[in-house]
Amino acid sequence: MKKSILMLLWFSILMLFLLPVQTNAAANQTKIILDGQELTLPNDVEVVNVRNNIMIPIRVVAENLKFNVNWDQKTQNVSIQQGSKAISLTVGQQEAIVENSNVTLNIAPQMIKNTVVVPLRFVSEEMGLRVGWNNKEKIVTLTNTASVPSSPSNGNGNEGTTNLVHEINYANNQLVVSMDQEVTPVITTLKNPERIVVDFPSTDFGNMGQVLPVGSMGKLDTSDSPNVSEVRYSLFKNDPAQVRIVIELNNVSAVNYSQQYVAGKFILDLSMVNGPTPATPVTDGKKVVVIDPGHGGSDPGTISFTNKPEKNFTLALGLKVQALLKQEPNIELIMTRETDVYPTRSERVKLANDLNADVFVSIHGNSVKGSPQVSGTETFYYQRASSKELANIIHKHLIEALGFKDRSVKNGNLQVIRETTMPAVLLEIGFLSNKDEEEAMMSESMQDKAAQAIVDGIKEYLNL
Known part of the structure; x- marks a missing residue:
């Protein structure tokens, strides 16, 4: 009996030492994978989501790419240099300078926990990386394009004309697909379950991180969209290439959509009917x-x-x-x-x-x-x-x-x-x-x- 009590006491003490370590490990769930290698993030530095923009610590990425990074505390400016490539970012300012040209970011760099974070898309476009974001596992995948082999010819005589998708987002009943050139998709509505299928002909994935082979599937976080149960995307076929995006709907009695192509983005607006309370008309004679x-x-x-x-x-x-x-x-x-x-x-x-x-x-x-x-x-x-x-x-x-x-x-x-x-x-x-x-x-x-x-x-x- 005494032996059992001593064993239980020893086990309890052991747990007191182990539990804090497990809690700290769980707190930092985000990872950055650069060319297949996980980067070591300093304490309290992590990938963050700011107003639906994935932000990553610029110094960690730049230094691992052998860029020279300088921080000016007084001006809150980060300057990044590699050979002739020069980038200048300022905390709170939405315009960056890249090789003496102004570039507008979709969100300004921010200082979080004494670390400057910038939009993931900026890293993709200005630092020569293919970028992927696994929302479920909270993992950023970065691939140096200089080390990525070019895609083989598809043999259909249209080499060089394949459109590339660089980013897919869904928010506010709107699918936004960033791509190289305007492509008219084939849009189909299906029942049981209700879903909208968007097929982009002659289209492959560009700076989306890991290349999705035919049959593999990526998914978006739709937790903020009660009428959408899932948005998934895949390379539906590759000869010729075709990207497919499926929007699976939830508790929707009817849906209408409109489409447009604006500033490098295909935008699909959805208007869904599920019995919402209409706005109250003004009745005071105004x-x-x-x-x-x-x-x-x-x-x-x-x-x-x-x-x-x-x-x-x-x-x-x-x-x-x-x-x-x-x-x-x-x-x-x-x-x-x-x-x-x-x-x-x-x-x-x-x-x-x-x-x-x-x-x-x-x-x-x-x-x-x-x-x-x-x-x-x-x-x-x-x-x-x-x-x-x-x-x-x-x-x-x-x-x-x-x-x-x-x-x-x-x-x-x-x-x-x-x-x-x-x-x-x-x-x-x-x-x-x-x-x-x-x-x-x-x-x-x-x-x-x-x-x-x-x-x-x-x-x-x-x-x-």
């Missing part, structure tokens, strides 16, 4: 006006002459319109976004329709990258006479206020003005790809004029 600053969040829109995203301009102008309309006692104002987030186009449409809005105005900036001399203001409506009347009135005020070239009012088949049920317009204020117009559009004074013109047009249309 006119309901919905202002929609275009793009936002994961969708930057077009890029301006000086490499600024359209989403910044549309939000800045939208907030100025908001400030003016809030002063109108007979208008109930609703914004589709007030920060750098991306409601899908379907969500913007649903918001306006559920509110039974009186007016819907979507704000955008235009661009023709190949023709920077193109300029002017144009306004779009879709078929309805009421929308055309609203477009004519606001367009008139914009031309008078801004003095840009009049590119006229046009009928356009655009989702946010096609599927809304009230008078709806989409404003292309000017061309961000034109140096002079971009400078004007980004100025406070011109934005003030444009905001006032939009408000004057709305008030005139509503007889206020």
